[in-house]
Amino acid sequence: MSLSKKLRELRIKKGWTQDFVADMMKVDRSTISRYETGRSLPDYQTILQFAEIFKVEKEYLVAELDPQAEEKDKPALLLKENSNDRELELILELLEKEPKIKDILLEWYNYDDKKRTLVINTVRAFMKEIRHYKR
Template sequence: MRNGRSVPTYQTLLQFAEIFKLDKDYLLGELNQGDFPQAEPGFLAKKTLENPDLAIIYELLQKEPELKKALVELHLMAPKRRAFYADMIASLVRANKRHRDKI
């Protein structure tokens, strides 16, 4: 841990390199220096999404940048903690469906 931030595992680093189309050696160098590259706002995705659910999620993430940040943090959590929060989010969405008239 550096400056209160988690250091990604090597596998996570490889995933980041693939997602952001960066050289893994570049990311390793940045990680070793303690300077983390600042990502520009936006998303990396195909021009057209074949899965309609992914298109809806993509649109939601564009409209709600705080949700995007929270999901990135969720992705970086330990598996048990991530599962706990994912279940909590799903429960809140289900509760909203049941109680639409009250909100």
């Protein structure tokens, strides 16, 4: 499968728009479109950035770019946490039950460190109040 098709497929599997990916990568949406249609080829640093945001090995993205490379039968998508991690399973379950949380987390991903810290502190304070309220 071509790099352009892989990029499009990965984005669609995540449920992301080209605009969202463009914001994450700090490029124009038309740039993402050109990569996905094969009209432009991303440079190596951009491929690394795609691999990071889509959580895939860079080799998966560039395999067909190297004429010497052989197609490997390893899975493209990687789970970076221990698959036996019960907390991660609970988080994934919550994301399935509450898709709005996923949207919030995706928006939060694009915040700078200062805004992320503000969100964390606000959510912690809010949850503390809720625990207090239940008693």
